[in-house]
Amino acid sequence: MNTRLFLPFLRSGTNRFFRTGPRLKITLLCGLGLAICLALFLLTHRSVSYFQSQSELGIILSMKIFQMAWITIFAMLIFSSMIASVSQLYLSRDNEIVVAAPIRLPELFRMRLFTTFFSTSWMMLIFSLPVFIAFGVVFDAGPLYIPLLVCVIPATALTACGLAVLFVIVLVYLFPARRTKDIIVYLTVCFGIFLYLIFRLMRPEDLVNPEKYGQFIEYMSAISNPAGFWLPASWTSDLLSSYLLDRRVDMLLVGLIMLTPAILVMFGELLMERLFIPGFSKSQESFGGTHRFREPGRTRSRLLWIFRKERIGFLRDSKEWSQFFMIGALVVVYLYNFKVLPLERTFGTAYVANLISFGNIGLSGFLSAALAARFVYPSIGGEGGAFYLIKTAPISEARFFFSKYLFYLIPFTLLSIVLVTVSNRFLQVDGPMWWISLFCAISICWTVVAMALGFGAIFADYHAEHKDASMGPGAILYFFCAIVYMLAVLVTGFAPAHRLVRSWFRHGGLPLSDALMIFAWGAMVIGLSASIAVLIGRRGIAALKAK
Amino acid sequence: MTEPILAVDQLTKRFDRLTAVDRIDITVAKGEIFGFLGPNGAGKTTTIKMIAGLLLPTSGRVRICGCDMAAEPLRCKELTGYIPDRPYLYEKLTGSEYLSFIASLYSAPGRKSHYQDAEQYLHLFDLWEWRNNLIESYSHGMRQKLIMSSIFMLDQPLIVVDEPMVGLDPKSARIVKELFKSKARAGTAIFLSTHSMEIAEELCHRISIIRDGALIAGGTLDSLKDLAADGVENLEDLFLQLTGSFELQDVVAALRNG
Numbered sequence: 001m002n003t004r005l006f007l008p009f010l011r012s013g014t015n016r017f018f019r020t021g022p023r024l025k026i027t028l029l030c031g032l033g034l035a036i037c038l039a040l041f042l043l044t045h046r047s048v049s050y051f052q053s054q055s056e057l058g059i060i061l062s063m064k065i066f067q068m069a070w071i072t073i074f075a076m077l078i079f080s081s082m083i084a085s086v087s088q089l090y091l092s093r094d095n096e097i098v099v100a101a102p103i104r105l106p107e108l109f110r111m112r113l114f115t116t117f118f119s120t121s122w123m124m125l126i127f128s129l130p131v132f133i134a135f136g137v138v139f140d141a142g143p144l145y146i147p148l149l150v151c152v153i154p155a156t157a158l159t160a161c162g163l164a165v166l167f168v169i170v171l172v173y174l175f176p177a178r179r180t181k182d183i184i185v186y187l188t189v190c191f192g193i194f195l196y197l198i199f200r201l202m203r204p205e206d207l208v209n210p211e212k213y214g215q216f217i218e219y220m221s222a223i224s225n226p227a228g229f230w231l232p233a234s235w236t237s238d239l240l241s242s243y244l245l246d247r248r249v250d251m252l253l254v255g256l257i258m259l260t261p262a263i264l265v266m267f268g269e270l271l272m273e274r275l276f277i278p279g280f281s282k283s284q285e286s287f288g289g290t291h292r293f294r295e296p297g298r299t300r301s302r303l304l305w306i307f308r309k310e311r312i313g314f315l316r317d318s319k320e321w322s323q324f325f326m327i328g329a330l331v332v333v334y335l336y337n338f339k340v341l342p343l344e345r346t347f348g349t350a351y352v353a354n355l356i357s358f359g360n361i362g363l364s365g366f367l368s369a370a371l372a373a374r375f376v377y378p379s380i381g382g383e384g385g386a387f388y389l390i391k392t393a394p395i396s397e398a399r400f401f402f403s404k405y406l407f408y409l410i411p412f413t414l415l416s417i418v419l420v421t422v423s424n425r426f427l428q429v430d431g432p433m434w435w436i437s438l439f440c441a442i443s444i445c446w447t448v449v450a451m452a453l454g455f456g457a458i459f460a461d462y463h464a465e466h467k468d469a470s471m472g473p474g475a476i477l478y479f480f481c482a483i484v485y486m487l488a489v490l491v492t493g494f495a496p497a498h499r500l501v502r503s504w505f506r507h508g509g510l511p512l513s514d515a516l517m518i519f520a521w522g523a524m525v526i527g528l529s530a531s532i533a534v535l536i537g538r539r540g541i542a543a544l545k546a547k
Numbered sequence: 548m549t550e551p552i553l554a555v556d557q558l559t560k561r562f563d564r565l566t567a568v569d570r571i572d573i574t575v576a577k578g579e580i581f582g583f584l585g586p587n588g589a590g591k592t593t594t595i596k597m598i599a600g601l602l603l604p605t606s607g608r609v610r611i612c613g614c615d616m617a618a619e620p621l622r623c624k625e626l627t628g629y630i631p632d633r634p635y636l637y638e639k640l641t642g643s644e645y646l647s648f649i650a651s652l653y654s655a656p657g658r659k660s661h662y663q664d665a666e667q668y669l670h671l672f673d674l675w676e677w678r679n680n681l682i683e684s685y686s687h688g689m690r691q692k693l694i695m696s697s698i699f700m701l702d703q704p705l706i707v708v709d710e711p712m713v714g715l716d717p718k719s720a721r722i723v724k725e726l727f728k729s730k731a732r733a734g735t736a737i738f739l740s741t742h743s744m745e746i747a748e749e750l751c752h753r754i755s756i757i758r759d760g761a762l763i764a765g766g767t768l769d770s771l772k773d774l775a776a777d778g779v780e781n782l783e784d785l786f787l788q789l790t791g792s793f794e795l796q797d798v799v800a801a802l803r804n805g
Contacts, residue, residue, distance in 0.1 A: 004651035011648075012639035015681060093635035100599045101652035102624040277620075281603035284596070285562045 005098065005111035009118075029473045032480055037130040044134035052138055063245070066135060067237040073124055074160050074233030080120045081164035088116045089165070089276070090172060090283040105276050106269035113165050113268060121157040128153060132240070139244040148243060148254075155257050156236045162264030163232075166271060172283060173275035232260055302395065306403040310379070327371065327415075334367065334419060338426040350428070354501045357429040361437050362490050364419040365444035368412055369482040372452035376408045377475050380453065380544070381460035387547070397544040401457065401537065408449050416445040432500050432518075439522065440489060443529045448482045450533035455481070457540030460547070485532055489525055496521045550613050551576050552705050552736035553598065558607035560593050560760075567593045569760040570607065575736045577704070580727060582751030583740040586790050590760040591740045592632065595709050598738065599629040611705055625653065628698035632709040632740075634690070638683040642674060642693050645682060649697040661700045668696035671722055687714040695723060699730070706730065707738045712746060724750060744783040754782075758790050 051062035089112050098108060129149065136145045239253040338360075383390065390400050420441040424434055459474025496517040503514050555573040559566070568590045575581040585591050596602040598609050600620050609616040611623040637645060646669075650662035669675045672692035682690065691714045698706060711727075712720050727737055727750055741747055747754055748768060755765035764771055771785055 004648070007644070007648045007651065008637045008640055011644050012637055015639045015641070094637065096601065096629075096631050096635055097649070098652065099601055100624060100627075100629045101649075102621045103652060104621065278603060281601075284602060 002107055005103065005107060006114070008094065009111070009115050029477070032477060033126065036476075036480065037127065040127060041130035041134050044131045045138060048135055048138040059245075062135075062138075063241045066241055066244075067234065069131070070156070070233040070237040071231060073128065074156065074231070077120060077124060077157055077160035078164045081116055081161040082168055084120050085112065085116045085161075085165045085168045086172070088112045088119075089168065090280055095280065099280065105272045109165075109268050109272035109276075110265065113162060113265065116165060117158055117161040120161060121154075124157060125153060135240075135244060141244050142247040144247075144249060145240075145243060148240065148249070152236050152239065152254075152257050155261055156232060158261040159232045159257075159264060162261055162268060166264060166268050169268070169271045169275050169279065172279035232257070302399075303403050303406070306400070307407050310404065310407045313382075331415075331419070334363075335422055335426065338423040351501070351505065353427045353429050354433040357424055357427050357433050357437050358490075358494070358497055360420065360423050360427075361440040361444070362486055364416055364423075364441050365448065365486045365489075366483070367419065368416055368441075368445045369448045369452075369479060369486070371415070372408070372412065372448050372482075373475050373479055376412075376449055376452035377456040377478060379404060379408070380456045380540075381462055383460075384462050387462055391547065398541045401453065401541050401544060405450060405453055405537070408453070409446060412445050412449050413442060416441040432504050433497065436493070436497050436500070436518070440493065440525065443525050444486055444489060447485060447529040447533050451482055451485070451536050452478055454533075454536030454538075454540035458543045460543070462547075485528070488528065492524065493521050549577065552579075552612055553581075553738060554608075554610040555594075555598065556608045556610070558594065558597060558609065559605045560590075560597060560602065561605045566760050568597070568604075568757075571757070571760075571762050573738075573755060573762075575705070575738055577736055578731050578734050579752050580731050580737045580739060580750050582747040582754040583738060583757065584742075584744075584747060584754060584786060585757035589757045589790075591757060592709060593760075594757070595629075595631075595707055595738075595740055598707050599627060600624055626704050628701050628703045628706045630694055630698050630706070630708040630711065632713070634694045636682045636685075636690055636694065638681065640682055641680060642669070642678040642682060642685070645693060646678075646697055646700065650700065653701050653703075661702070664702065665696055665700040668699050671726075672696060672719055688716055688719060691715055692719055695726075699726060702735075704734070705736045705738065709740045711739060711741065712743060744781065744786060748782045756786065756789050764789050 048062050048065075051058040051065070054061075098111075132149055132153070133146070135141075136149075235253045235256050239250055239257065242248050242250055380387075390397075417438065420437050421434075424430075424437060429437075455474055455478035459472060459477075461472065496514070500514045500518050503511050551574040553573065553575040555571060557570045557572060558568055559570050560568040571594065573581070573583075583591055583594070593602065597604050598611075598616075600609075600616055600623060603617075609623070611626050614622045614626070616623045637648075640648065646665045647662050650665070654661055666675075669678055672695070674689060674692055674696065677685065677689065682693070685693065695711070698708075706727075711723060715723060724746070727739070731737055731752075739747075739751065751768070753765070753767055754771060755762050756771075757763070764774060766774075768782060771782075771789075774789075
């Protein structure tokens with residue numbers, strides 16, 4: 001196989017990390033990665049050990065979780081590979097070099113496939129290993145478990161990526177996509193349906209509802225059934241779970257898992273030769289389109305113009321549109337989980353509903369942090385070459401930073417409020433927990449947005465080709481810090497919130513000591529949040545000044 | 548008559564209802580520098596992209612050294628060096644790595660790499676000292692010189708270049724002009740799209756002017772002057788007259804008179 005096309009990818013990677021980055025930064029990032037791996041290992045080990053200790057049903061449930069984890073990861077990989085492969089195959093700026101060169105299209109296909117595979121799967125490859133190793137440790141897996149993992153995780157990820165790339169090549173060829181946004185919209189609609197179906201078909205809520213089944217044996221057979229033999233992810237989960245339980249390696253499954261990527265590469269090369277050039281040619285046509293926009297309004301406010309620029313930049317960038325569908329799907333699935341929670345049947349008391357509502361603060365905060373990583377973090381680096389306009393304009397970096405912060409604060413706050421209040425409504429939670437969850441969700445939201453913007457400014461890459469590409473190690477560091485901050489808020493708040501809710505149930509009112517405790521905690525949260533936001537914001541502004 | 552290096556035959560490209568390029572015919576012979584002029588949005592870059600094999604024509608043919616782009620795209624691309632107007636360079640590669648990469652794309656297995664030929668161009672363009680620095684540290688002009696070096700080293704029979712002088716300092720611009728001339732003397736056909744009338748006048752053996760996707764004039768500079776009305780002294784006047792911008796002279800005169 002000719003590897004010349006991989007040179008820019010490999011050399012850029014090594015130059016990025018070993019020529020320009022300070023050693024300390026790389027060491028810190030590696031340390032951080034290891035810490036996350038260790039945390040994932042310990043968390044999984046603890047959860048799976050708990051399940052395993054709960055007799056036969058516990059083992060089956062933990063295997064079901066194992067299977068669902070594989071299917072979910074597989075589905076996410078397919079979609080992220082679809083989005084990435086549109087960028088890689090049809091929109092990459094180096095197409096002007098490689099397509100104009102005498103390169104055979106199968107060679108180009110292999111390069112695009114493997115770079116897409118790497119960019120979408122590296123995190124999954126690294127961070128899924130400790131999770132699956134934890135399963136192996138708990139189940140005392142045999143010596144072949146780790147070699148099996150090392151072979152089947154990349155093979156399954158490559159299968160997901162291969163399927164996505166093949167689908168994109170056919171889709172772009174079939175639909176006369178005059179503009180890139182058409183391609184992206186087709187893809188996102190497909191994924192929205194796909195994600196919805198996955199969740200509807202898996203019905204995770206049924207796992208905690210044995211009463212749904214006529215007889216216990218029916219329930220047992222339902223949850224121990226493999227999920228869809230046609231899904232490559234279920235081949236992998238079946239292979240690994242049968243090895244975990246019986247130390248038996250199903251060679252048919254090994255063959256299927258290892259051969260499928262090779263077959264997809266062969267198909268892909270054929271499709272590429274037949275369909276790529278017409279699709280590529282179409283995808284270049286009328287970028288920007290012939291659509292005329294109306295005259296801009298006459299506002300002279302600097303803040304409003306920065307808001308408008310951000311909004312327009314987002315709405316007119318077709319690559320961003322897919323994110324709307326993703327957020328929509330995410331919010332629907334999120335709220336759906338609360339709607340179908342079998343509260344009366346499984347838990348029964350309002351006390352537990354309040355407990356879930358408290359946990360939901362962390363969940364909504366996690367969602368805000370994840371969305372901020374996608375939208376807020378790259379917004380400074382996304383200015384790209386045009387950042388000089390800001391630097392040369394009579395506007396201070398602090399004001400620019402604050403304007404951006406305000407712009408993102410509004411939708412993020414609304415989203416947090418919707419997530420918390422609607423899920424509280426589904427949980428039938430009112431009283432102090434309603435206010436605590438709202439207060440915490442807003443504090444967390446405002447802080448993580450400031451953190452995302454600050455880290456985004458510190459690690460801004462103004463040369464990144466795509467906004468996605470600007471999501472580097474800095475984004476992981478931001479996410480890790482945001483999680484630590486949220487944990488600090490939740491862990492310190494658990495005892496006061498618990499006392500408050502308990503006494504509210506008992507007395508229907510707030511004793512002074514509980515009220516004081518909760519106010520002290522509230523003041524601490526405000527202080528901590530404001531300090532973090534100001535500190536990281538200042539570092540971000542200093543980084544902007546230094547550019 | 549010898550086969551032209553580049554032959555464009557009734558080339559047409561339609562985007563939706565817009566005809567960007569309308570049945571144009573162009574030939575460029577061995578050793579000829581062909582100037583391709585036109586106002587912004589006239590269809591120059593679309594034409595160039597079809598010649599480079601980046602865009603499929605709606606109809607018509609592109610042949611390079613007798614090979615049809617539709618039937619033998621790889622062979623045509625082997626014979627063509629393409630320099631886009633806003634070239635993409637891999638920011639995290641060094642100049643040397645970039646040149647090695649381009650050389651590897653165009654070198655047939657078993658043949659000597661073109662990279663060895665790049666050295667002279669790096670010296671010529673004062674890039675030698677910078678060859679092992681990351682491209683992200685290069686100035687605009689240095690990037691332009693690097694991409695020029697990457698195409699000159701390939702020594703192909705046809706060079707297609709879109710706006711060659713943008714960002715070059717006078718010394719480098721002079722070197723590029725001389726290189727174009729010497730390449731042409733050695734037999735290379737050069738298809739050159741530019742907005743600079745001086746460059747076109749100085750370098751091009753023949754010129755074609757495109758407007759609204761159609762060729763409106765073509766020939767040597769002298770034959771084009773013959774076509775124009777009286778009072779045309781240079782290519783700029785001629786260009787403005789042929790592209791319907793001659794009223795611009797009135798605007799210029801009004802501005803000068805305050």
